[in-house]
Amino acid sequence: MPIESVNDFVVRFANVNGSGSASANELFARAVLRMGVPAAPRNIFPSNIQGLPTWYEVRVSGSGHLGARGGVDLMVAMNPQTWDKDVASIEPGGYLFYDSTKPTPPSKFRDDIAVIGVPLTAICNREYTDPRQRQLFKNIIYLGALSALLDMDVAEIEKLIGEQFKAKEKLIAPNIHALHLGRDYALQNLQCPIKLRLKRSDAVGDRIFIEGNSAAALGAVYGGATVCAWYPITPSSSLAEAFARHCARFRVDPETKKNRFAIVQAEDEIAAIGMVVGAGWNGARAFTSTSGPGISLMQEFLGLAYFAEIPSIIIDVQRGGPSTGMPTRTQQSDILLCAYASHGDTKHVLLFPEDPAEAFEFSAQAFDLADRLQTPIFVMLDLDIGMNRHLCRPLAWDDARRYDRGKVMTAAELEAGKDFGRYLDIEGDGIPYRTYPGTHPSRGSFFTRGTSRDPYARYTEEGGPYVDNMDRLLRKFETAKGLVPRPLRRNAEKPTRYGVIYFGSTSPAMDEAHEILAASGIALDLLRVRAFPFHHEVADFVAGHDQVFVVEQNRDAQLRALLINEAGLDPARLVPILHYDGTPITARFIARAIGEHLDSRKVTPIRKAVS
Amino acid sequence: MTYIVKPTFHHPGLPKNALGYTHRDYEGSVSTLCAGCGHDSISAAIIQACFELNIEPHRVAKLSGIGCSSKTPTYFLGNSHGFNSVHGRMPSVLTGANLANCDLIYLGVSGDGDSASIGLGQFAHVVRRGVNMTYIVENNGVYGLTKGQFSATADRGSKSKRGAINSDSPIDLVSMALQLGATFVGRSFSGDKKQLVPLIKAALEHEGAAFLDVISPCIAFNNHPGSTKSFDYVREHNEAVNRLDFITGRAPIHVDYEPGTVEIVEQHDGTTIALRKLDAEYDVHDRRAAMNFLMERQAAGEVVTGLLYLETDGEDLHAHLGTVDKPLNALGERELCPGSAALEQFNARLR
Ligand SMILES: Cc1ncc(C[n+]2csc(CCOP(=O)(O)OP(=O)(O)O)c2C)c(N)n1
Ligand code: SF4
Ligand SMILES: [Mg+2]
Numbered sequence: 001m002p003i004e005s006v007n008d009f010v011v012r013f014a015n016v017n018g019s020g021s022a023s024a025n026e027l028f029a030r031a032v033l034r035m036g037v038p039a040a041p042r043n044i045f046p047s048n049i050q051g052l053p054t055w056y057e058v059r060v061s062g063s064g065h066l067g068a069r070g071g072v073d074l075m076v077a078m079n080p081q082t083w084d085k086d087v088a089s090i091e092p093g094g095y096l097f098y099d100s101t102k103p104t105p106p107s108k109f110r111d112d113i114a115v116i117g118v119p120l121t122a123i124c125n126r127e128y129t130d131p132r133q134r135q136l137f138k139n140i141i142y143l144g145a146l147s148a149l150l151d152m153d154v155a156e157i158e159k160l161i162g163e164q165f166k167a168k169e170k171l172i173a174p175n176i177h178a179l180h181l182g183r184d185y186a187l188q189n190l191q192c193p194i195k196l197r198l199k200r201s202d203a204v205g206d207r208i209f210i211e212g213n214s215a216a217a218l219g220a221v222y223g224g225a226t227v228c229a230w231y232p233i234t235p236s237s238s239l240a241e242a243f244a245r246h247c248a249r250f251r252v253d254p255e256t257k258k259n260r261f262a263i264v265q266a267e268d269e270i271a272a273i274g275m276v277v278g279a280g281w282n283g284a285r286a287f288t289s290t291s292g293p294g295i296s297l298m299q300e301f302l303g304l305a306y307f308a309e310i311p312s313i314i315i316d317v318q319r320g321g322p323s324t325g326m327p328t329r330t331q332q333s334d335i336l337l338c339a340y341a342s343h344g345d346t347k348h349v350l351l352f353p354e355d356p357a358e359a360f361e362f363s364a365q366a367f368d369l370a371d372r373l374q375t376p377i378f379v380m381l382d383l384d385i386g387m388n389r390h391l392c393r394p395l396a397w398d399d400a401r402r403y404d405r406g407k408v409m410t411a412a413e414l415e416a417g418k419d420f421g422r423y424l425d426i427e428g429d430g431i432p433y434r435t436y437p438g439t440h441p442s443r444g445s446f447f448t449r450g451t452s453r454d455p456y457a458r459y460t461e462e463g464g465p466y467v468d469n470m471d472r473l474l475r476k477f478e479t480a481k482g483l484v485p486r487p488l489r490r491n492a493e494k495p496t497r498y499g500v501i502y503f504g505s506t507s508p509a510m511d512e513a514h515e516i517l518a519a520s521g522i523a524l525d526l527l528r529v530r531a532f533p534f535h536h537e538v539a540d541f542v543a544g545h546d547q548v549f550v551v552e553q554n555r556d557a558q559l560r561a562l563l564i565n566e567a568g569l570d571p572a573r574l575v576p577i578l579h580y581d582g583t584p585i586t587a588r589f590i591a592r593a594i595g596e597h598l599d600s601r602k603v604t605p606i607r608k609a610v611s
Numbered sequence: 612m613t614y615i616v617k618p619t620f621h622h623p624g625l626p627k628n629a630l631g632y633t634h635r636d637y638e639g640s641v642s643t644l645c646a647g648c649g650h651d652s653i654s655a656a657i658i659q660a661c662f663e664l665n666i667e668p669h670r671v672a673k674l675s676g677i678g679c680s681s682k683t684p685t686y687f688l689g690n691s692h693g694f695n696s697v698h699g700r701m702p703s704v705l706t707g708a709n710l711a712n713c714d715l716i717y718l719g720v721s722g723d724g725d726s727a728s729i730g731l732g733q734f735a736h737v738v739r740r741g742v743n744m745t746y747i748v749e750n751n752g753v754y755g756l757t758k759g760q761f762s763a764t765a766d767r768g769s770k771s772k773r774g775a776i777n778s779d780s781p782i783d784l785v786s787m788a789l790q791l792g793a794t795f796v797g798r799s800f801s802g803d804k805k806q807l808v809p810l811i812k813a814a815l816e817h818e819g820a821a822f823l824d825v826i827s828p829c830i831a832f833n834n835h836p837g838s839t840k841s842f843d844y845v846r847e848h849n850e851a852v853n854r855l856d857f858i859t860g861r862a863p864i865h866v867d868y869e870p871g872t873v874e875i876v877e878q879h880d881g882t883t884i885a886l887r888k889l890d891a892e893y894d895v896h897d898r899r900a901a902m903n904f905l906m907e908r909q910a911a912g913e914v915v916t917g918l919l920y921l922e923t924d925g926e927d928l929h930a931h932l933g934t935v936d937k938p939l940n941a942l943g944e945r946e947l948c949p950g951s952a953a954l955e956q957f958n959a960r961l962r
Contacts, residue, residue, distance in 0.1 A: 012774040199672040208961035224947040227941035250949040262710040271703040278707025285942035394958040397951045437672045437692035449695040
């Protein structure tokens with residue numbers, strides 16, 4: 001039976017990297033959105049520029065589920081290299097769209113799917129002579145054919161093409177022509193529409209469609225970052241590049257045309273973080289963006305920034321590790337690396353945005369937190385959030401908001417005789433005052449070092465002052481708990497003994513799994529952790545449930561380890577649900593894992609066992 | 612160990628500079644280095660240079676890596692902010708600091724291990740970026756702080772205190788700085804205050820990457836016969852190409868060298884250097900010739916000192932990046948935050 005669905009299916013485009021398919025595929029996703037139907041696209045790409053397979057998956061979800069779903073209902077198979085695998089991945093009853101120019105033996109198909117052939121190459125060869133044009137327009141032609149097959153509003157695609165080529169107007173007509181070549185072929189030769197179709201809706205609202213890396217970079221602009229030092233690495237490069245773009249737009253002095261920012265592509269990640277530390281020390285708001293291998297290289301500086309208390313922001317767009325791992329796949333596997341970065345006793349503040357909107361907010365907030373806490377702040381993105389466009393609420397900014405530059409002693413205060421000790425805890429929150437270099441001719445200077453020192457920044461190897469200082473840093477970490485974004489709790493409709501803790505990009509899949517499980521009678525309370533150190537609500541949540549599933553995208557249950565270690569939680573109550581094959585976690589996976597666990601569990605609830 | 616703070620009592624008769632500061636105002640804590648260490652002489656020269664240049668001490672940011680040499684910023688300019696960073700990475704910290712505030716004077720102090728061994732990469736990149744700074748390497752050919760292992764500037768064949776022979780080729784940071792585009796390159800010797808003080812002054816006034824390699828014997832681990840970084844060896848093989856007088860823009864130009872051998876060089880900021888050439892062949896404005904000359908003398912076992920290269924119209928990193936004149940760390944919300952209206956327009960383009 002062919003799959004039948006309106007506004008709820010997954011289309012996957014199988015392409016060859018570098019063939020120009022990306023923009024046509026994105027046009028498809030945008031057209032769905034313009035029809036008022038939520039969609040979640042994801043790039044699946046290799047660590048290569050040209051020639052290797054790449055996939056673009058669009059989940060069309062009228063009900064607004066934006067996590068990856070898993071499975072493919074319609075495969076647009078444009079890459080002969082991956083044909084067999086692509087055909088095999090189609091759900092029974094699904095559809096295969098392919099280029100039928102060359103005959104394909106029947107053995108290459110499946111009986112349980114519908115096959116739709118369009119002679120794309122033949123149409124291109126007839127229409128165009130230039131090989132590059134043949135390649136590029138082929139993508140638009142299949143988009144045209146799909147528009148007919150899925151009953152899309154072709155006017156929306158035409159409008160999008162117009163917007164896309166606003167600056168190169170002469171490209172509009174040929175693209176629209178190509179679009180209709182495909183559309184007309186399908187209308188004349190194929191049964192249109194198929195049983196997967198789109199219907200105009202109004203479920204998108206005022207949401208925007210943006211990549212997490214661009215949103216986080218804009219957050220840095222709004223948060224007042226003036227120095228960015230970085231070293232290229234997938235999947236974080238596009239963040240620094242987006243920062244450069246946003247700065248060119250928002251940060252050029254209109255009169256002098258000079259820049260209110262400095263961006264340096266450093267020689268490596270050690271230098272990148274060194275520049276951030278130097279700039280932070282000198283009173284500028286500075287950040288770096290990187291991924292796991294970069295964080296590994298930055299370790300020594302991160303310890304210095306922790307111990308010498310220098311505001312610094314690190315945006316980690318996580319990818320699959322260890323080592324070079326899966327550089328173009330997603331994971332949440334740098335949690336422990338960042339939480340305890342560097343030798344000696346260290347702990348760092350981590351923020352876990354769920355999507356681009358939160359990436360914008362947390363990235364801006366990170367600069368206030370870094371200045372207030374005088375310490376490194378990690379914004380933990382991942383490839384799924386960073387490198388895919390997501391449908392999310394519009395970015396918002398309150399114009400009344402002022403930057404919190406933290407405890408900085410001014411020349412006037414120094415002049416008035418205020419006692420300055422760089423590491424002196426006056427207010428009891430563990431946070432000392434600092435001065436910017438050059439503040440006052442004779443007061444407030446100090447020597448910054450990674451060696452131990454007394455409250456007045458004088459070098460000492462005495463045990464007493466060392467311990468006092470280390471304990472003050474812990475006090476400061478306690479203070480951080482009240483400043484970082486709080487966890488968000490959502491209770492099941494009825495009281496339940498089971499809870500779930502999750503974070504970051506797992507969010508949309510978790511929301512959907514929550515619904516799936518609720519429909520099958522499994523009630524779960526949810527807690528989305530948004531920062532480390534953990535707010536006491538996290539421990540309270542665990543205490544209030546017999547079992548808490550900790551859902552994460554790594555092998556070693558890193559957040560769970562951090563919960564056990566830092567919130568003193570009982571490991572027996574925390575059940576790891578782990579997804580780590582490099583693809584984004586899906587609702588199906590979570591629901592199955594939790595469901596199976598609960599089915600197989602015939603054990604006595606903990607409360608009964610201990611009482 | 613705790614630093615001993617010097618008494619702040621000032622003798623009323625101490626000479627004052629144009630700002631009314633005495634020599635004392637440029638000093639730091641009492642040095643804890645070995646008595647006789649070359650590094651202390653360099654600190655003294657830095658103090659003298661800043662005093663003579665009428666620099667406000669708090670307008671200097673002094674940065675270093677790790678090593679005996681990198682400890683020295685504690686021993687001069689006590690009213691400046693200092694940053695003892697991590698081993699070999701001072702250049703990146705200095706770069707970041709410089710980006711944050713273009714109005715301070717940046718003084719980087721490092722050792723040969725710090726800059727030529729672990730930090731060679733950062734040394735190269737800070738120079739090629741043209742960061743406006745004075746970068747001094749206190750070069751003793753060994754790791755002083757970790758007790759005498761060879762550093763990457765140790766000459767091939769030189770003997771360690773324990774008798775080991777270095778078989779690796781040495782790195783000459785002066786040649787590298789020239790090759791990498793430094794706009795001010797000099798070499799001196801910690802024991803030659805007359806040459807060193809004016810060189811430091813000229814470097815501090817230079818707008819761009821100024822590099823000074825200062826041979827600074829380690830009396831604990833590298834001052835024995837057979838070491839090419841010992842006092843005796845350097846004294847005997849020092850080949851100075853010029854002597855210089857550094858004259859600030861405000862002072863009248865007064866040169867008391869014989870005419871014909873003196874060249875007056877005006878720097879970017881209007882300050883002036885009077886160079887007395889010792890080697891008639893030597894031209895400080897010819898990068899290629901400087902490199903050739905260095906290699907030639909090196910082969911003869913000589914240590915060339917003096918101002919080796921000077922480019923007066925170079926641009927610094929801020930100029931390359933086109934940053935605003937106001938220090939970036941002084942910009943506030945008004946200049947940095949585009950506000951909600953701009954954000955609404957941004958959103959609108961993403962629908
Ligand atoms: C990452 C790291 N590795 C090793 C060390 C140990 N260490 C401290 S100073 C030093 C060498 C310093 O040599 P140099 O820069 O020549 O300074 P000097 O003491 O000779 O003035 C080393 C290896 C360190 N501090 N950090
Ligand atoms: S060990 Fe050598 S470099 Fe270090 S202080 Fe002593 S003499 Fe100076
Ligand atoms: Mg040394």
